Amino acid sequence: MVAYDRLLGEGFVTGRVGAGTFVSDDLPGIDHRTGATGGVLRPRPVWDNLVQLVFERAAEFDFRPGIPDARLFPYQSWRRLLARGAHRGGRRHRLLRRPRRACRPREAIAGHIGVSWGVQAAADDIVVTNGTQQAVDVIARVLLAPGDQVAVEDPCYRPPWRLLATLGAKVAGVPVNDQGMIVDAIPPGTRLVYVTPSHQFPLGMSMSLPRRMALLAWAERHQAAILEDDYDSEFRFGGRPIEPLQTLDRAGRVVYIGSFSKTLLATLRLGFLVALPSLRPAVRAAKLLTDWHTPLPLQGPCPASSSRACSPVISARCARCTGHAMSRSLMP
Numbered sequence: 001m002v003a004y005d006r007l008l009g010e011g012f013v014t015g016r017v018g019a020g021t022f023v024s025d026d027l028p029g030i031d032h033r034t035g036a037t038g039g040v041l042r043p044r045p046v047w048d049n050l051v052q053l054v055f056e057r058a059a060e061f062d063f064r065p066g067i068p069d070a071r072l073f074p075y076q077s078w079r080r081l082l083a084r085g086a087h088r089g090g091r092r093h094r095l096l097r098r099p100r101r102a103c104r105p106r107e108a109i110a111g112h113i114g115v116s117w118g119v120q121a122a123a124d125d126i127v128v129t130n131g132t133q134q135a136v137d138v139i140a141r142v143l144l145a146p147g148d149q150v151a152v153e154d155p156c157y158r159p160p161w162r163l164l165a166t167l168g169a170k171v172a173g174v175p176v177n178d179q180g181m182i183v184d185a186i187p188p189g190t191r192l193v194y195v196t197p198s199h200q201f202p203l204g205m206s207m208s209l210p211r212r213m214a215l216l217a218w219a220e221r222h223q224a225a226i227l228e229d230d231y232d233s234e235f236r237f238g239g240r241p242i243e244p245l246q247t248l249d250r251a252g253r254v255v256y257i258g259s260f261s262k263t264l265l266a267t268l269r270l271g272f273l274v275a276l277p278s279l280r281p282a283v284r285a286a287k288l289l290t291d292w293h294t295p296l297p298l299q300g301p302c303p304a305s306s307s308r309a310c311s312p313v314i315s316a317r318c319a320r321c322t323g324h325a326m327s328r329s330l331m332p
């Protein structure tokens with residue numbers, strides 16, 4: 001009976017009461033060869049080289065800098081905080097939410113970056129993202145049109161460069177020297193500059209104060225935006241850091257982005273951006289349209305569960321960083 005019902009439902013047979021069940025006369029022809037060809041759709045040309053670059057063959061020895069040791073991750077605290085969050089949030093988290101409603105993590109992140117890095121931000125300015133990579137994506141969607149000129153440091157952290165190229169931006173590498181990006185070499189017509197001023201990736205120097213001021217003045221003159229990627233500010237071995245561009249900015253042209261990939265684990269995919277008030281509604285809408293929101297249960301244990309500025313998990317990790325700094329200071 002079930003088989004007959006299914007054949008009837010799919011139109012393969014027809015039935016007339018009292019007459020019986022008959023194979024349908026007008027069965028649609030299905031050409032099974034289409035599936036076998038592997039499809040005829042082609043990606044846009046920009047993907048021709050990128051696919052290979054993105055899935056670069058894993059190196060036998062991994063010398064990439066700044067990858068936290070997963071064995072030192074405080075799994076016990078994390079599990080406890082996750083369980084607590086899941087228990088408390090069980091009912092609250094059953095519906096997709098507008099990101100701005102998940103308030104505590106954003107308050108905690110604002111507190112954390114204010115205390116640790118001197119960044120001026122309130123909870124309302126913070127949008128939690130899936131790593132800095134998504135922060136770049138959201139900002140590019142909001143600020144750039146296809147064909148717009150973007151400048152990145154050369155050498156630089158490649159994933160944002162490639163992402164911006166897939167979104168249709170014209171991306172130019174701008175040389176750096178010991179003071180950071182050479183502002184005079186930024187191509188004319190640039191709409192957005194992506195920089196890592198506190199710790200240039202991969203060369204490691206920080207952008208000097210005069211260079212920061214020159215970049216900010218350039219952005220103001222050319223009505224451009226600056227995307228400040230402060231991905232590993234916690235890893236300081238001494239001395240006071242130079243103020244972030246975001247803090248020095250008086251013209252409202254800097255979007256600050258950060259990541260927990262270096263302090264916690266890159267695989268958690270937790271990052272954030274500090275949205276300028278003028279961009280806030282569009283940034284929130286772009287995040288919502290991209291993926292609704294970063295998983296709320298994951299945001300719970302991040303820096304949120306503590307009333308202190310820094311969560312127990314981040315504190316523990318930072319303590320280890322300090323430990324590394326101390327052992328480094330003992331080295332000859």
Ligand SMILES: Cc1ncc(COP(=O)(O)O)c(C=O)c1O
Nearest residue numbers: 131132133157201231259261271
């Ligand atoms: C310059 C730079 N920015 C950001 C990140 C982290 O990116 P995400 O937060 O997407 O993991 C890294 C990681 O290596 C990096 O080198």
